[in-house]
Every structure is written in structure tokens, then in C-alpha cells.
Amino acid sequence: MSFWQLAVQQLINGLQSGSIYALVALGYSMVYGIITLLNFAHGDIIMVGSYLSWFALTSIAPFVPLPVAVVIAIAMAILGCMVLGVTIEFAAYRPLRKSPRISLLITAIGVSYLLQNTAQKFIGASAKMVPYPRIPSVNFAGLTISGVAILCIAVTAACMVGLTLLVKKSKSGKAMRAVSEDADAALLMGVNVNSTISFTFAIGSALAGVGSILFIIAYPQASPFMGGMLGLKAFVAAVLGGIGSIPGAMIGGLLIGVIESLVSAVGLSVWKEGVVFAILIVMLLFKPAGIMGKPTTEKV
């Protein structure tokens, strides 16, 4: 394997994990954009989605043909995450909407712990293997490109395009932008703020569901605390790209993935998280709005 082949392979590795970060970061970004809340439970929604896949593929799979089981698993993960996300918003965040931001943030952390400990209590602390069928690798120009990498990158790109269209072209997208701009003014203009926020959570959590499927195909183990670090890195990706910006989340996620991969490739794997957070600090010092973000004046 030549140096260039190695470099390309490492780049693909980075893009694969990066696209998963990007998908999670999109959810973070949307929720932050609409109610300026860092939804720390977002990573744990992915954990729940992974367990739903696990449940479908181990408990339902014996009774139906494999392709059907896979479709059920995917549907359960996405719909389950959507319902969970909307429920969390309704039960935990909506009653606090007029409270100080810090209360919401602490509630989000509480929800995160609640989900983690519930999973640990009822499913157990040890990891469960989630048996999605293997996606065949592709041989190309002397490289073995893993099918998972191609799938992750393609699905994430498709999600980003779909989301951009939704936000820019559809009526509910317009409502989302209006609420994000000024919720009170939007209310005066006849936008149903509550249902718009619910809709945003539903879309963001559905993306988490898609993210959970990609994550679990790439790293087939579900465990109660898997969402923690994933959520944190996706958050860094969202801030890096410019929180609230859809292409920003995508760029941030891919960048984090590639940086991690390169740091590991040169033998500093133990430092890769340190490097990621160091980049976050540097970014916040010199360009707090992120790569794609526009500097805004605080409206509070």
C-alpha cells in the first residue's frame, strides 16, 4: 500500500465516522436553532434507537425473514426516536420554556441521565451486539472501501439535502425559521409555535434515529452510556460548523471525523479527543460563531 493509498483510506475512515457525527450534529443544531437549548439528551436518544434496533434484530428476527426484520429494525429505531424526542420536549422542556436557559440545560442533563440509568437498570450495563447484516466492501483502485463507509456518507448527504429543502422550501420549514428568528413575533403572525417546536424535535430525533442505525452498523454494540461521548463530539461538530446552520453541522462533523482519523493514524490515538476539544477552544476564541455561522448580536 503506497502512502497515497494509505492517506485516501484514512480519509475515508474519517469521512465515515465524521458523517455519523454530522448527522447527530444536525439534530443538535436544529434544536438549538429553534429554542436555543443544548439538548444533552440527544446522544442518549441515539442510545435508545440502538437498543430498538437490537430488540428488533434479536427478538423479532427469528419470526420473520431477515430483510423484513431489517426494515422493522430501521422503522422502529427512527419512529421510536421521533416519539421519544417529541415526548421529552413535551414532558421536560415545554413546561420550562419561560424559565431561565440554565434550568432547561440542567433539565436536559437530567433527561440524559434518566435515559442512561433506565437502560442500565432494565437492559444491563454490558454491551449488546446488534446483528445488522454485513454490508459488502468494495474493491477500488487497490483499496478496500468498506460498504459501511459508503452507506454512512451517502445517507448523511441525502439527509442534509432533504433537510435543507424542508427548511428552505416547505411551509413548516418557513414556520421553523420564523420561530427561530423570533418566537413571539411568529406567534403574532399566526404560527403555531408549540407544534412547530414539536415538529423540529420530531425531525431532529428522526435524524438521531438514522444516526443510531448508521452508528450501530459501523460499531455493532449498544450500551447504556454509548450516547455520552458521541453526543459531546457531535456538539463540538455543531459549534465548529456554526450552531444553527445545517451545512455548518455537516462540515463540522466531517472535519471532526477526519481530524480524529488522522490523529489516530499518526499514532496519537490516545490524544484524539484532546485534539478535538482543543480545536473547539481555539474556534471559540477566534471565531465563536463557527465556520458557517454569522456573527449575531445577542437578543436576550
Add this chain to the structure above:
Amino acid sequence: MKKIICIVLVVMMAAALFVGCTKDDKKGEETIKIGILGPHTGELAVYGLGVKNGATLYLDQVNAAGGINGKMIEIIAYDQRGDDAEAVNAFNRMVSEGITGLIGDVITSNTLAVVAKATPINMPMITASATAASVTVNADGSVNTNVFRTCFIDPFQGMKMAEFAGEVLDATSAAVLFETGNDYAIGLKDAFVAKCGETGIEVVGQESYAKGDKDFKAQLTNILAAGPDVVFLPNYYEDNGLIVTQAREIGLNAVMLGGDGWAGITDYASAEDLEGSFFCSAYAPGSTELVRDFEARFIAANGEDTLNMFAATGYDAAMLLVAAIRKAEKSGSAPASDEYKQAIIDAIRSEGAGVVGVTSEGGYTFDEFNNPIKDAVIMTITDGKEVFYRMF
């Protein structure tokens, strides 16, 4: 009324006195006393009872065959409930009762406490289960020459797998992917790399990862580029499962090797990805003729509850000690005397007194640190199951 009770009590006590006397008279100096120490109650009981039942099984067998040199073995077993202070007290009591050798202790911290008392009086002791290096080697590098063990220490597995890769798999190059900050993984990795250096296997890649990492593709891609014959994964099963899966995904098809941290991996990676991997272990139920025979006799005597790895190493410990005592008997000195104890230690040191154990068909020899050089069980994975491959 009180008087009657008093009289009855006095009579009973006197009777008890005589019972004691007759017992002493019968055995007298004809017995050789061996101590068995460990936690026989509490949460560690399954280990302690495994050792006790395994060792007792062999000692009873020796007595049934006429003892050692015409002398019966007297077992003095005490339960120390997993407590350091209790362990030392029980050991002191055994010494005052005249033991000539000790099988125990069981867990590392208890064993260290007992070693501190046993070494100054040069008491031969064989632990069946304490794996920490510090049991036989002190911080200043001096060796406790009276302390032996029948289990192997963790890094030994790395050495074994390097030898296995070279001799059985004909590997000429190897790579390692290990978890930093995990003493078990680092110990195995260091021993593996050192042995590769000695046996001429070129180590073409040493990659590491941090605890909690899920993505190993960057490191595996580097290993793929280096193209080794075998990849050694000295980590625990959950991580190893992810590593093997991702390795196959990027087209790394080298033979995967590991230590006993692999046990249970079949739940964490697919059967086809794991096919043909090897890992080593200290004990495999039902693996060899010797083991099956031992298990049958153990179950007949004690049932299945305490049949575990330590029952087998406990049995071996008793075998080693008895074989050494047989040699010491030839010295003519009295059991539990200083010369007798030294003779036992010398006998164990010289080729493990020629013992072929349940867990070591190739016999026991001891290295300069009193750690056994013995066979390991090599397990392989076929059709998603861990199967016994061979002794090595």
C-alpha cells in the same frame, strides 16, 4: 439440679480430653501436616472452595494409597473469609500446629499478607490462583524463593501466543493493537513483543487506543498497510469484538490472536469474522483426557458447584507439594523442620519435582521468579463457538 448439670459437664469434658488423647496417640508424629488456606465462605468462596476441594481430592487420594513414605497426610484447612488479618491469623495457627507446607492463599491481597509471614520462616507455599507478579517478587527485585504458583501470571499469555504464532502458525510478522492505560493489555503486549523479538518475528506495527473508543479503523488501516501475518489483540472481549469486525470490513484478513480476555467474544462479533482466530486460556473444561478424568473424580467427590479453573490448579498445587515432600522424605529430617522445608523448596525448583499436572501435561518448571512455565490451553473459534484447539 445444678449439681447434676455440673457433674454431667465434668464427665463430658473429661471424655473430650480422652478423645483428644487417643487421637493424638494414634497419629502422633506419623503425620505430615499440610495447610490449605483460603476464603471458604463469603463472596470469594467459589474460588477458595475450588482450591480446597481440588487439593483435598488429591491429598485424600494419596492417603488412600498409603500416604507418603508410610506417613499419612493431615489436612489443616482454615477459612479466612477473604480478610488479610484473618488470613495471617489462620496461617500463624497452622504454623503452631506444625504444617510443613501451605496450599494458598487464594486472592492476591490475602496472599501478599501471608507471604510476608511465610517468607521469613521459609515456609513452602504454593498458590493456585494469585496472579500478581508481586506475590513472588518484591518491590526491590528480590525473589520470595519459598513462594510458588500453579496459575500463570498475565504476561505469560503474551509470551505463549508469540511462540504459538511462530511455531504453529509459521508467522514471520505480527502487529499489536492494545488499550493504553489497561495494565492487563499492556502486560500481555509487552511480553508478546519481547518474545517476538527473541523468536525472530518482526513486529511491523504497534497501535494503541484509549478506553471507550469505538472506532479503530485508523489504526487498523495502518496495520493493513504493514501487512502482518498475525494481529495480537491483548484486550477484553467487547473491544476485541469491535476490532475484529472493523478489521474484516477494511479487508484486514490476518489471523487474530488474543489472551484469556477473549473468552466470551462470540457474543460480540460475527461467526464468520472470528473464524480461525486463536486465544489462550489457563483451563478449558473437558479439553484433554487428563482434564476429563479429573473433572469426573472431582464431581463424584464435591459436585459441580466448585468445579472451576482453581479447582484444577489447586489439584496441581497439591500434586506439586506432595511430589516435593516425597523427595524431602529422603533427606531423613523431620517434617516441618528447617532442612525439610528447604528440601521441599529445592525439589519444586528442580523441574517442579517432575509433576505432570491436570493443567500442565508438559510438566511444571519454574522461571527465576518462581512463576511456572507450563502449557497453555489454545482455544480457537469455529462456527461462532469457542473450541479447544490444543495444549501448547
